[in-house]
Amino acid sequence: MDSTTYNIIFEYKFTSTKNDIQRVASAASVFQGIFIIKIDDIIFFSEDIPLLEFYLYLERWQRKSFISNKEWDNFEYYSLEYEEEKPILEIRRYHKTKASIRSVWKKTMILF
Numbered sequence: 001m002d003s004t005t006y007n008i009i010f011e012y013k014f015t016s017t018k019n020d021i022q023r024v025a026s027a028a029s030v031f032q033g034i035f036i037i038k039i040d041d042i043i044f045f046s047e048d049i050p051l052l053e054f055y056l057y058l059e060r061w062q063r064k065s066f067i068s069n070k071e072w073d074n075f076e077y078y079s080l081e082y083e084e085e086k087p088i089l090e091i092r093r094y095h096k097t098k099a100s101i102r103s104v105w106k107k108t109m110i111l112f
């Protein structure tokens with residue numbers, strides 16, 4: 001069986017200023033930034049999101065899935081700032097070593 005490999009890159013750039021951070025008590029929503037996911041140099045996702053909040057979702061997912069020596073769980077990211085019924089970003093496992101990535105805010109359709 002053939003297997004296709006994709007080059008997936010996550011990039012981020014903070015858009016919050018030092019003054020923004022000092023003015024607000026809740027730091028999780030203040031560390032805003034552009035988060036980009038590129039798949040084979042095609043932008044799949046590019047949005048200004050609360051990066052600290054996103055990081056906390058990732059950290060909890062990693063701790064729950066990888067450190068506990070479990071096979072990894074699906075990842076779903078919802079934000080307190082946006083009222084979406086579906087996850088803003090999700091990574092779903094469909095095979096032991098394969099996964100799909102989806103977003104309600106995707107910039108382009110990429111088929112795997």
